Amino acid sequence: MSILIKNGRIITATDDYTADIFIEGETIQSIGKNLNVHADEVIDASGKLVMPGGIDPHVHLDMPFMGTYSSDNYETGTRAALFGGTTTVIDFILQTQGKSLQSALQEWKGRSDNNAVGDYSFHMAVTDFNEETKKEIQHFIEKEGITSFKTFMAYKGALMIDDRQMVGLMQEVKKHGGLINVHATNGDMIDFLIAKHKSEGKFSPLYHYLSQPEVTEAEASSRFADMADYTGCPGYIVHLTCEGALNAVRFATRRNQHVFVETCIQYLILDASVYEQDFEGAKWVMSPPLREKKDQETLWAGLNQGLVNVVATDHCPFMWEQKLMGKDDFSKIPNGHPAIENRMELLFSEGVSKGKITLNKYVEVASTNAAKIFGMFPKKGTIATGSDADILILDPNEKHTLSAKNHHMNVDYSAYEGRELTGKVKTVLLRGKVVIDNNECKVEKGYGQFVKRNKVTGKI
Ligand code: URP
Ligand code: ZN
Ligand code: ZN
């Protein structure tokens, strides 16, 4: 099977030109002006942008969390991702404390194998680092193709590790060519504030926000950067939200260190005013919480300064019924919000259309950098001969409105209901196959493949 994409404006992290793309099988065979080739199918992309498929390196599908499961599974979640132009996601396997990493991998494979529609990979969340876990690290990097290890500095009792474990894990991961990603918030401070608010009879979603002030994130980000510097281990801070935390990273650059930074689309465009409504605010109860306007400005600037490398989602959807588990107590509201389908269009509309970032920066932070940081480049994350034909064709001018009425995520509300966007996903290819065309999905579950990743360099 071969496909010719004609006359599109091709955008990569570095280039911007008009040409044809010839795809044979799963990969790009050639790129050039007026290619004279036989193709089984021709797609006219005149007037459209042709970009690498999006990569979302922070999603939680079918994840056991806070007494329930996130409501998108591998099928619904990766399909919704494709509808929104994201062709590859990286999910998190959670080790159960007291058990092995391998047993967690088997559990996650049970949920993902033959169920994904789009491509996916895993980060391995180490929640219990000990002599046994230590022996498994090398195997994960060299044999499983899982080269990033997630750590939590919060959620004590379930997911959190202490600094002694963090330093030990960093040394082992560095030795074998991996990277540590971190949920960097001070779990003990947060637990203290949650208990304080509850003892004062304060139970509404607003107090979720007030229990995780900026300092809890700034402190942990700074501590993480120090430990990464000390061990020399490549580090990546997930879902960074605020000025104080980004300043910790900025400070690290002054001693010639580089810590990778991910923010999520919601932190760029939503702010904490949503928590002023009563229980409705539960839709945006996530950790860390939404912040202030000044933090949004810091994050947009951070993208342009090259300090913020990736825009992900932290997609962790819960049905309204599940959110209601916390109707009398904010600390029981399952944390997380749905965005896997909306990220590429939101970032395009709010970032590119409004002139906050360039088209090249858009591709860089929505696709290329994640591929590079996590060891998938140039198979994923760019448009080049030999790369997987993962391609997003987007109409930069078409306007549309986001709504739960027509989204494909398995969640009964939209965190962006009624938001008007400029720029719409038209056609999506994954490994040389048209998977989305005109609001229709053309493939079934099982099409999505597990992406084995390479050792990381700690550089992009
Ligand atoms: O609220 C969030 N972020 N839920 C998912 C788990 C995590 O901390 O990333
Ligand atoms: Zn043919
Ligand atoms: Zn987190």
Ligand code: ZN
């Ligand atoms: Zn997360």
